Amino acid sequence: MAKMTLEELRKLRSSQKSEMERRDVEGKETHIIVGMGTCGIAAGAKGALDGFLDTIKKNNLDDVVVKQTGCMGLCYAEPTVEVKVPGMPDTIYGNVDAKVAAEIVEKHIMHKELVQDHIQDKPAGDIIK
Amino acid sequence: MAVKNYILVCGGTACESSKGDDIFNNLLKEAEAQGVADDVQIVKTGCFGFCEKGPIVKVLPEQAFYVEVKPEDAGEIISETVIKGRMVDRILYKPEKGAKGDAFDIDNIEFYQKQYRIVLRNCGLINPEDIDEYIARDGYAALEKCLFDITPDQIIEELKVSGLRGRGGAGFPTWMKWNFTKQVESDQKYIVCNADEGDPGAYMDRSTLEGDPHSILEAMTIAGICVGANMGAIYIRAEYPLAIERLETAMAQAREYGLLGKDILGSGFDFDIELRLGAGAFVCGEETALLASIEGKRGMPIPKPPFPAVKGLFAEPTVINNVETYANIPAILTKGGEWFAKIGTEKSKGTKVFALTGKIKNSGLVEVPMGTTLREIVFEIGGGIPNGKKFKAVQTGGPSGGVITDKYLDTPIDFDNLISIGSMMGSGGMIVMDEDDCIVDVNRFYMDFCVEESCGKCAPCRIGTKKLMGYLDRFTQGKGEVEDIQKMKDIGEAMKKAALCGLGQTAPNPILSSLEHFGHEYMEHIEEGKCAAGKCKDLVHYKIIAEKCIGCTVCARKCPVNCIEGERKKPHVIDQEKCIKCGACFEGCKFDAIIVS
Numbered sequence: 001m002a003k004m005t006l007e008e009l010r011k012l013r014s015s016q017k018s019e020m021e022r023r024d025v026e027g028k029e030t031h032i033i034v035g036m037g038t039c040g041i042a043a044g045a046k047g048a049l050d051g052f053l054d055t056i057k058k059n060n061l062d063d064v065v066v067k068q069t070g071c072m073g074l075c076y077a078e079p080t081v082e083v084k085v086p087g088m089p090d091t092i093y094g095n096v097d098a099k100v101a102a103e104i105v106e107k108h109i110m111h112k113e114l115v116q117d118h119i120q121d122k123p124a125g126d127i128i129k
Numbered sequence: 130m131a132v133k134n135y136i137l138v139c140g141g142t143a144c145e146s147s148k149g150d151d152i153f154n155n156l157l158k159e160a161e162a163q164g165v166a167d168d169v170q171i172v173k174t175g176c177f178g179f180c181e182k183g184p185i186v187k188v189l190p191e192q193a194f195y196v197e198v199k200p201e202d203a204g205e206i207i208s209e210t211v212i213k214g215r216m217v218d219r220i221l222y223k224p225e226k227g228a229k230g231d232a233f234d235i236d237n238i239e240f241y242q243k244q245y246r247i248v249l250r251n252c253g254l255i256n257p258e259d260i261d262e263y264i265a266r267d268g269y270a271a272l273e274k275c276l277f278d279i280t281p282d283q284i285i286e287e288l289k290v291s292g293l294r295g296r297g298g299a300g301f302p303t304w305m306k307w308n309f310t311k312q313v314e315s316d317q318k319y320i321v322c323n324a325d326e327g328d329p330g331a332y333m334d335r336s337t338l339e340g341d342p343h344s345i346l347e348a349m350t351i352a353g354i355c356v357g358a359n360m361g362a363i364y365i366r367a368e369y370p371l372a373i374e375r376l377e378t379a380m381a382q383a384r385e386y387g388l389l390g391k392d393i394l395g396s397g398f399d400f401d402i403e404l405r406l407g408a409g410a411f412v413c414g415e416e417t418a419l420l421a422s423i424e425g426k427r428g429m430p431i432p433k434p435p436f437p438a439v440k441g442l443f444a445e446p447t448v449i450n451n452v453e454t455y456a457n458i459p460a461i462l463t464k465g466g467e468w469f470a471k472i473g474t475e476k477s478k479g480t481k482v483f484a485l486t487g488k489i490k491n492s493g494l495v496e497v498p499m500g501t502t503l504r505e506i507v508f509e510i511g512g513g514i515p516n517g518k519k520f521k522a523v524q525t526g527g528p529s530g531g532v533i534t535d536k537y538l539d540t541p542i543d544f545d546n547l548i549s550i551g552s553m554m555g556s557g558g559m560i561v562m563d564e565d566d567c568i569v570d571v572n573r574f575y576m577d578f579c580v581e582e583s584c585g586k587c588a589p590c591r592i593g594t595k596k597l598m599g600y601l602d603r604f605t606q607g608k609g610e611v612e613d614i615q616k617m618k619d620i621g622e623a624m625k626k627a628a629l630c631g632l633g634q635t636a637p638n639p640i641l642s643s644l645e646h647f648g649h650e651y652m653e654h655i656e657e658g659k660c661a662a663g664k665c666k667d668l669v670h671y672k673i674i675a676e677k678c679i680g681c682t683v684c685a686r687k688c689p690v691n692c693i694e695g696e697r698k699k700p701h702v703i704d705q706e707k708c709i710k711c712g713a714c715f716e717g718c719k720f721d722a723i724i725v726s
Binding site: 003004005006009010012016017019020033035037038039041067068069070071072073074075077080082088089115116117119121123124125126127128 | 132135137140170172173174175176177187189190244245246247249250251252253254255256257258261262264265266267268269270273276277332335336337339340341369371372385386387388390392394395396460464486490491492493494495496
């Protein structure tokens with residue numbers, strides 16, 4: 001995109017916001033968000049990421065988006081991953097390696113069942129709402 | 130049948146000890162008995178960080194948040210919430226409004242987690258490499274406002290109302306810094322971001338830059354608008370490669386969108402930012418040394434005044450703030466100074482990010498409103514000390530701070546309170562110590578750090594740190610003398626007064642503060658040659674008690690230097706000359722036949 005004017009920035013913001021709301025309402029897509037700060041990567045987030053991508057490919061899931069984000073602050077539970085599946089509560093998983101990642105795809109995403117022993121709580125509410 | 134409800138049961142240790150397991154099992158049984166086993170999935174989660182009200186049970190999607198749950202409540206949770214979708218009022222959590230005193234009342238935020246994220250608002254939520262995600266979360270809205278809607282004077286006013294104080298450690302009011310620079314007449318001014326995070330155990334700035342780089346770029350641009358600067362520099366240590374990479378990506382995206390560079394958003398205002406990589410010297414976190422380093426000179430401090438706000442980078446007026454300070458600014462300008470001023474204590478507004486490390490169960494980054502107590506941070510958010518050990522102290526402020534003992538666990542944490550109890554906020558490192566940590570040894574570590582990092586320009590710091598280190602060394606070897614304590618205090622006080630910069634002035638703090646709270650431990654080292662925690666190797670001796678030793682040979686096999694001898698089924702003996710005091714034998718012995726003295 002070329003340089004924006006004020007109007008264009010405002011338009012982009014509102015379209016991005018409504019895009020996010022649409023996602024929440026219609027809930028078609030599944031999002032896997034992997035915490036990839038230095039801390040997460042050092043704890044093996046890349047392995048978890050590969051685990052997600054492999055399992056998704058193996059099962060031909062085409063409506064799953066895998067993204068990265070920064071540190072969630074839960075260092076004791078790194079690597080951490082947030083999973084958003086339509087019709088299910090947003091869930092944060094901790095200590096996710098490739099094996100757990102595969103389990104999350106197969107259980108949580110494909111069968112709407114939470115994976116035991118890896119669930120963490122969100123550390124804080126969102127101030128931007 | 131598809132699962133309709135999810136029940137999350139806290140599986141944290143604190144909750145587990147108060148019957149978390151029984152609750153979990155009862156819920157399973159009740160779900161089965163009431164015929165809804167297929168509709169509901171019951172899982173155990175990590176600690177919710179609200180242990181004082183534990184055990185905690187959460188039912189989704191109803192968002193029912195139950196506290197102090199007892200095993201016998203399981204039936205009602207299933208029959209009411211899962212089957213009928215109703216709340217069980219008796220155990221439902223009711224947020225206490227204004228629980229932190231009058232200063233604290235955030236509208237309708239359910240505050241059970243104790244955390245409140247302003248600085249880390251986007252960390253762990255957005256993709257830091259996608260500017261659109263930042264924009265969608267009100268990113269660059271503050272920039273918009275500052276360019277088109279409000280004047281530089283109004284920016285200053287908003288910051289003044291907010292009460293924001295610098296998060297780098299000293300806590301100087303941000304609006305005053307900006308105002309000084311704004312008032313100086315000059316063709317060239319600079320905006321600098323101090324991302325030279327050096328305290329051992331602190332990493333909040335790295336995480337902020339990695340998780341939300343645009344918030345820093347936006348805040349620096351706003352600072353530029355406010356004081357009339359067109360150039361900014363981020364001084365970041367080269368050992369943060371991921372943060373550097375993400376900042377570069379963010380700057381490229383912002384330039385492409387016209388949010389950085391010439392004629393920002395068609396306003397006619399120009400502003401651009403450069404990265405300057407530091408080699409990781411601690412002293413370069415001191416602002417004048419940092420500026421010298423950006424100029425290409427050796428990173429050494431110069432006396433203040435003149436302050437950088439008036440005469441800074443290349444002798445021009447310069448605003449210099451820390452990463453965390455900048456990260457607050459877009460939120461303050463979007464939501465208003467008054468909103469920010471509602472959070473925190475009377476003299477310290479907003480939140481503070483702490484890097485909670487050491488002997489703590491849930492180590493990590495926590496962001497809490499100022500005025501939160503140490504007890505809440507350590508025992509609730511942090512989940513307490515692992516392995517049932519006893520809490521000893523918390524070290525805050527790194528090599529410039531001090532220790533806080535259990536006596537002060539309930540002191541509300543803010544800039545002024547920490548100083549009054551002999552520590553300081555510093556950049557927010559919080560290292561928890563338990564009974565196995567030796568105060569003398571920990572201080573030796575910090576002093577060693579200061580000796581290494583002292584730039585050597587002024588004598589009080591160069592010689593003072595070395596002298597103090599010498600005393601600590603002797604203490605840990607059992608060669609200390611009682612008079613040394615007074616000598617250390619004298620040297621420390623002299624350094625505080627005479628050292629050129631913050632590094633030297635604060636270097637004796639850990640010693641002075643620990644002498645006050647743990648003087649007896651120093652005396653134990655000096656007078657009895659004893660280290661109760663067993664950390665000072667020269668004072669520790671491992672011995673085998675002949676009566677208890679059954680001669681199983683485990684210790685001899687574990688010993689890495691083969692200094693344990695003895696026949697099978699006969700008591701063994703440690704050769705004290707050869708022993709390296711690694712403790713392998715002690716840990717390996719199943720018969721408690723080895724003692725530490």
